Structures are given as structure tokens and as C-alpha cells.
Amino acid sequence: DVKVTQSSRYLVKRTGEKVFLECVQDMDHENMFWYRQDPGLGLRLIYFSYDVKMKEKGDIPEGYSVSREKKERFSLILESASTNQTSMYLCASSLPPFLTQYFGPGTRLLVL
Amino acid sequence: AQTVTQSQPEMSVQEAETVTLSCTYDTSESNYYLFWYKQPPSRQMILVIRQEAYKQQNATENRFSVNFQKAAKSFSLKISDSQLGDTAMYFCAFMKLVSYGQNFVFGPGTRLSVLP
Numbered sequence: 144d145v146k147v148t149q150s151s152r153y154l155v156k157r158t159g160e161k162v163f164l165e166c167v168q169d170m171d172h173e174n175m176f177w178y179r180q181d182p183g184l185g186l187r188l189i190y191f192s193y194d195v196k197m198k199e200k201g202d203i204p205e206g207y208s209v210s211r212e213k214k215e216r217f218s219l220i221l222e223s224a225s226t227n228q229t230s231m232y233l234c235a236s237s238l239p240p241f242l243t244q245y246f247g248p249g250t251r252l253l254v255l
Numbered sequence: 256a257q258t259v260t261q262s263q264p265e266m267s268v269q270e271a272e273t274v275t276l277s278c279t280y281d282t283s284e285s286n287y288y289l290f291w292y293k294q295p296p297s298r299q300m301i302l303v304i305r306q307e308a309y310k311q312q313n314a315t316e317n318r319f320s321v322n323f324q325k326a327a328k329s330f331s332l333k334i335s336d337s338q339l340g341d342t343a344m345y346f347c348a349f350m351k352l353v354s355y356g357q358n359f360v361f362g363p364g365t366r367l368s369v370l371p
Contacts, residue, residue, distance in 0.1 A: 174356050183264070185346060186361040193356040233300065237357060242288055242350065244359065246300035 146170070147247040149234055155253045162221040164250050166234030173239060175217035177201075177209065180231040180249070192217055224254045257282045257349050259362035267368040268337045275322075276332045276365050278347030284308075289323065289330045290348040294364075295340075303345070306330065337369045 150165035166175065174193050178186040178201075188201030190209040198209050206228060210218045217236075221228055231251050235244040258281045268274035280289070291303040306314045306323050313321050318338075322331045334341055347362040 176359070178361075183363050185259070185261075185363040186348075186359075188359065191356065199356070231298075235300075239356065242305065242357065243290075243302050244357075246292075249298045 147234060147236055147245050149232075149247040149250050151250050152248060153251050153253075155255065156221075156224050157255055158225060160221075160224050160254075162224050162252065162254075164219040164221075164232055164234075164252070166217045166219070166236075166247055167215050168217075168236040168245070169215065170236070170238065170245075171214065172236035172245075173214070174237045175211065176235040176237075176244065177207075177217065177219045178233045178235065179203070180233055186233060189219065224252075226254050228252065229254045257284070257351070257358075257360045259347055259349050259360050261345075261347055261362040261365050263365045264363070265366045265368070267370055268334075269370050270337055270339060272337055273333060273335045274337055274367065276334075276345055276347075276367065278330045278332070278362055280328050280330065280347070280349045280360075280362075282328070282349065282351075284351050287349060287351045289321075290350065291319070291321070291330075291332045292346045292348060292361075293341075294344040294346065295342070300346070304332065334367075339369050339371060341367065342369045343367060 147168045176191040177189040192198045192211040208220045234247040237244045289306045294300045318335045344364045349360045
């Protein structure tokens with residue numbers, strides 16, 4: 144089975160802190176994604192990566208950056224956390240040409 | 256840009272009954288894929304069912320089936336013989352292939368409660 148893990152289930156940070164969310168997949172998937180999930184808005188794509196060191200902006204990249212130095216690991220970085228970044232963050236991966244995304248358990252981030 | 260609408264924020268159904276979750280989408284694409292994902296209270300999102308737009312036959316997976324109406328841009332999910340384990344958030348998603356990978360758009364979700 145594909146396994147996608149995220150470094151934390153819950154995280155509490157202060158405004159202005161730099162925050163790292165890490166995602167690791169164990170199935171050699173080329174594509175990896177970061178979403179944020181908010182009630183009534185569903186999942187919105189922040190960034191995705193289709194290969195090592197390659198990235199594309201999603202629908203809401205402002206305030207976020209990403210890093211993919213190794214194929215299995217995709218990091219989401221909040222350079223200076225703000226309260227409006229309080230949310231659930233979901234990581235996913237997929238392997239072309241197969242279409243299914245596999246999701247991690249999510250990280251619930253609270254920014255105070 | 257594509258949009259996905261799920262008009263039912265919450266639904267409930269009695270155990271063993273049948274329930275239908277609605278989804279509509281807006282796109283000018285002709286080749287795309289549609290998905291239903293389930294997110295149980297433990298939060299790991301899993302795929303329920305997938306439909307290729309070029310296929311006329313509706314997809315089925317055990318108790319789960321879809322009613323895909325391409326002209327109407329409608330993609331509803333039917334759950335038969337509902338079970339307590341079906342309690343979850345259900346997300347409808349649209350996907351098109353792009354040169355660098357996949358472009359997914361998710362709906363806002365429907366929270367389904369299966370009642371004993």
C-alpha cells in the first residue's frame with residue numbers, strides 16, 4: 144500500500160514564526176501536492192511538484208513556499224506565519240500515468 | 256477555470272438505506288476525469304470512485320456508483336446499503352491532465368452521517 148506521512152498531526156505556532164510542514168511518500172511517486180482544507184471551501188491547491196526541484200504554483204501560493212530536494216519528500220514552508228494560515232494542510236502524491244492521488248493524514252495548524 | 260459545486264453541505268441517511276450525493280462542475284474541457292473522495296473522521300482521504308469523461312458507462316465500485324451526465328455536467332454518487340463506516344466528508348473532484356502533471360479542483364464537500 145502507498146503510504147504518505149506528514150511530520151505532525153497538530154501544530155501550534157506564533158504569528159511571524161517560520162513553519163515547516165513535511166510530507167514523505169514511500170512509493171517513488173513523481174507528483175506531490177500541498178493543499179489546505181477549510182470548511183465550506185474544500186481543498187485548495189497551494190503548490191505541487193512533478194519532479195525533484197520542480198514546482199508549480201497552485202491556486203493560493205501567496206505566503207507559502209515549497210522545497211523538493213528528494214523525490215520522496217515535499218516540504219511546505221510558511222516564511223512568516225499569520226493567523227489566516229490557520230488551517231488543515233493535506234499532502235498528496237500520485238504517479239503518472241495513474242491518476243489517483245494518495246493523501247497523508249493532514250496537519251492541523253493553529254497560528255496564534 | 257474549472258469549478259466544482261456540491262450543493263448539499265450536510266446529509267444523513269439511515270443505515271441500510273440508499274443516499275445520493277450531488278456534484279456539478281463547470282468546464283470547457285472535453286477530456287477530463289472525475290473523482291469522489293471520502294474523508295472519514297480520522298482524516299485520511301481515500302478514493303471512492305473514478306470516472307473518465309470519455310466513457311459513457313457509469314463507474315461502479317461495490318456499493319458505490321455514479322450517475323455521470325456529461326452534457327449536464329453532473330456527477331452524483333449513490334451509496335447503497337449505507338453502513339456506519341460510510342460516515343465521512345465526501346469530496347467531488349475534477350481533474351484534467353496538463354503538460355506538467357495533473358490539475359485537480361475539489362468541491363466544498365458534503366458531510367454524510369449514517370444513522371443507526
